[in-house]
Amino acid sequence: xxxxxILAEGRSDDPHYGKTARGxxxxxxxxxxxxxxxxxxxxxxxxIPIVGSVNDALCFNPTTALVGVATQGGRFxxxxxxxxxxxxxxxxxxxxxxHEFVSDDAELSELAARHRVELRDLxxxxxxxxxxxxxxxxxxTRIVLTVGSDCAIGKMTVSLELDRAARKRGFSSxxxxxxxxxxxxxxxxxxxxxxxxxxxxxxxxxxVVEGYRxxxxxxxFVEGQGSIVHPAYSGVTMGLIHxxxxxxxxxxxxxxxxxIEGYPGHPLPSLTELVETHERLSLPIRTARVACVxxxxxxLGEAEARAAIEAAAAETGLPADDPVRFxxxxxxDTVVQRRL
Amino acid sequence: xxxxxILAEGRSDDPHYGKTARGxxxxxxxxxxxxxxxxxxxxxxxxIPIVGSVNDALCFNPTTALVGVATQGGRFxxxxxxxxxxxxxxxxxxxxxxHEFVSDDAELSELAARHRVELRDLxxxxxxxxxxxxxxxxxxTRIVLTVGSDCAIGKMTVSLELDRAARKRGFSSxxxxxxxxxxxxxxxxxxxxxxxxxxxxxxxxxxVVEGYRxxxxxxxFVEGQGSIVHPAYSGVTMGLIHxxxxxxxxxxxxxxxxxIEGYPGHPLPSLTELVETHERLSLPIRTARVACVxxxxxxLGEAEARAAIEAAAAETGLPADDPVRFxxxxxxDTVVQRRL
Numbered sequence: 001x002x003x004x005x006i007l008a009e010g011r012s013d014d015p016h017y018g019k020t021a022r023g024x025x026x027x028x029x030x031x032x033x034x035x036x037x038x039x040x041x042x043x044x045x046x047x048i049p050i051v052g053s054v055n056d057a058l059c060f061n062p063t064t065a066l067v068g069v070a071t072q073g074g075r076f077x078x079x080x081x082x083x084x085x086x087x088x089x090x091x092x093x094x095x096x097x098x099h100e101f102v103s104d105d106a107e108l109s110e111l112a113a114r115h116r117v118e119l120r121d122l123x124x125x126x127x128x129x130x131x132x133x134x135x136x137x138x139x140x141t142r143i144v145l146t147v148g149s150d151c152a153i154g155k156m157t158v159s160l161e162l163d164r165a166a167r168k169r170g171f172s173s174x175x176x177x178x179x180x181x182x183x184x185x186x187x188x189x190x191x192x193x194x195x196x197x198x199x200x201x202x203x204x205x206x207x208v209v210e211g212y213r214x215x216x217x218x219x220x221f222v223e224g225q226g227s228i229v230h231p232a233y234s235g236v237t238m239g240l241i242h243x244x245x246x247x248x249x250x251x252x253x254x255x256x257x258x259x260i261e262g263y264p265g266h267p268l269p270s271l272t273e274l275v276e277t278h279e280r281l282s283l284p285i286r287t288a289r290v291a292c293v294x295x296x297x298x299x300l301g302e303a304e305a306r307a308a309i310e311a312a313a314a315e316t317g318l319p320a321d322d323p324v325r326f327x328x329x330x331x332x333d334t335v336v337q338r339r340l
Numbered sequence: 341x342x343x344x345x346i347l348a349e350g351r352s353d354d355p356h357y358g359k360t361a362r363g364x365x366x367x368x369x370x371x372x373x374x375x376x377x378x379x380x381x382x383x384x385x386x387x388i389p390i391v392g393s394v395n396d397a398l399c400f401n402p403t404t405a406l407v408g409v410a411t412q413g414g415r416f417x418x419x420x421x422x423x424x425x426x427x428x429x430x431x432x433x434x435x436x437x438x439h440e441f442v443s444d445d446a447e448l449s450e451l452a453a454r455h456r457v458e459l460r461d462l463x464x465x466x467x468x469x470x471x472x473x474x475x476x477x478x479x480x481t482r483i484v485l486t487v488g489s490d491c492a493i494g495k496m497t498v499s500l501e502l503d504r505a506a507r508k509r510g511f512s513s514x515x516x517x518x519x520x521x522x523x524x525x526x527x528x529x530x531x532x533x534x535x536x537x538x539x540x541x542x543x544x545x546x547x548v549v550e551g552y553r554x555x556x557x558x559x560x561f562v563e564g565q566g567s568i569v570h571p572a573y574s575g576v577t578m579g580l581i582h583x584x585x586x587x588x589x590x591x592x593x594x595x596x597x598x599x600i601e602g603y604p605g606h607p608l609p610s611l612t613e614l615v616e617t618h619e620r621l622s623l624p625i626r627t628a629r630v631a632c633v634x635x636x637x638x639x640l641g642e643a644e645a646r647a648a649i650e651a652a653a654a655e656t657g658l659p660a661d662d663p664v665r666f667x668x669x670x671x672x673d674t675v676v677q678r679r680l
Binding site: 073200201229233234236238239240241266269277283284285 | 571577
């Protein structure tokens with residue numbers, strides 16, 4: 001049984017940090033026992049103690065340190081090397097979701113061997129990837145991909161909520177993890193943003209096939225990545241769209257945002273334009289439709305949230321809701337009842 | 341001075357082979373002295389002798405063996421290992437454009453060290469890639485990206501023809517190589533289909549910045565890759581679009597084709613749809629327009645070719661031509677005269 005210490009040193013104000021921490025906390029099978037960020041030591045986060053050092057974390061008996069941040073470019077902040085060495089020296093396994101692999105680092109590998117701990121790089125792709133074979137088009141299930149206007153706005157969470165709700169209703173459903181946090185939560189998957197770019201669609205095909213084999217014979221909720229309008233990550237999104245061959249999209253949007261986060265001057269298209277663009281980009285052989293809009297209203301009061309949801313529904317002519325705030329049932333209906 | 345032996349053993353009927361061979365022959369700075377394919381030994385290809393073995397090639401004094409094929413998945417056919425070892429043992433440097441890297445192979449590396457030859461993997465990406473910084477939007481030049489309906493239909497050739505014609509007219513122009521053949525021809529570049537998929541756009545930005553620094557201060561002709569409607573490679577195409585931040589597209593199409601090559605049942609959209617989709621996908625901050633249609637008419641007689649070009653122009657309302665067959669001047673006009 002794993003017990004996670006989430007490493008967030010100097011980064012617990014980063015929105016990506018919240019994604020990993022909240023994701024593993026809320027949807028993961030294994031408990032999070034502490035979070036490490038010396039700047040906020042002594043506080044708590046969703047009831048989990050924040051500690052200032054690996055030593056301070058040890059009284060909570062963690063087994064595994066999880067790198068719980070995302071950095072631009074996916075490399076370790078220089079100061080983290082000592083932190084990682086300290087975790088290894090204290091006997092903790094290391095799970096890392098950055099593009100920089102700890103298992104490729106000679107010093108860390110040597111230290112890990114000496115202390116008999118495991119280094120797991122969640123983003124390290126399988127060695128035998130290839131292009132799609134067409135098997136993604138032959139699965140007898142309903143494939144639902146979350147897409148959205150930007151990164152880190154809740155696509156993974158929406159997929160997880162819909163999967164959980166579908167299972168509760170008795171559907172054979174699977175969440176299909178395509179990124180490091182999804183992999184940490186589900187315990188399997190491929191980080192498609194880390195594969196050789198010729199193989200994005202091929203890796204994604206492999207994931208939907210695997211999700212089907214794992215029991216997603218009624219419905220597969222594929223974790224979306226990036227955004228088709230994102231100046232850095234749109235290639236990943238595009239490969240994910242063609243590789244997962246969805247029947248339906250759930251369009252995610254963070255209410256009130258009008259620009260790509262971190263890219264000032266890059267406006268977001270309207271929801272209607274996003275609907276049209278995604279439908280146009282689906283494979284002619286598997287035309288996908290947007291089933292509904294999942295609006296993330298966490299920065300709004302309740303009345304404003306309900307108004308924003310109504311506005312999104314009115315603009316697009318599609319059912320809309322905030323499935324985290326108001327429950328996933330309404331959006332799940334649109335997904336499972338839609339005639340394909 | 342390099343003298344190329346192009347390795348095409350068992351593959352000289354592959355359309356990708358033609359791309360490398362013809363590309364390096366016609367546009368490269370270094371001569372091709374022989375082509376190796378035992379099934380066609382004794383024939384010639386565009387005046388270049390085809391030989392049956394490395395030994396037979398030696399009388400043409402090659403310095404460098406170039407892997408001149410593209411394989412699905414980018415791996416070496418098993419029988420090729422002996423061929424590569426034979427090249428190395430005869431003192432030839434090796435240039436390889438497959439995803440499988442010869443410089444990572446212990447046996448080949450050891451052999452290369454012993455024979456003092458170099459192993460160059462054209463698709464091996466730089467180690468320090470990252471996401472775009474926005475510099476792609478600040479270059480004081482005209483960025484022209486070739487896009488198209490499928491792979492291997494002439495996007496690279498069209499970019500090379502337009503670059504060459506622009507230079508002849510006195511423009512400061514650069515061809516920006518984004519794939520293994522372009523790199524073999526130009527002697528620099530990054531194979532964007534081989535980078536970690538989060539960094540496709542970042543790698544492409546780096547290439548246009550480099551093209552500008554190399555003198556492309558009037559116009560940059562960026563080599564396109566794949567197709568936005570290709571079920572395997574669309575992610576690469578999408579990242580290339582956003583990373584190169586083009587002002588203009590040249591839309592390439594192989595006349596008379598209606599399906600993705602090698603993917604039966606995957607229809608090609610109409611040229612008009614392709615124009616609309618590409619214009620819609622450009623960054624809102626850098627809206628790109630399709631300047632013209634480059635039609636590859638090599639499988640048509642001359643009268644049919646002219647009719648197909650007229651039909652493409654009539655359908656899209658854009659200037660159209662086959663720049664390889666009838667010269668690049670007409671399409672170059674549309675690119676350099678277009679108001680941005």
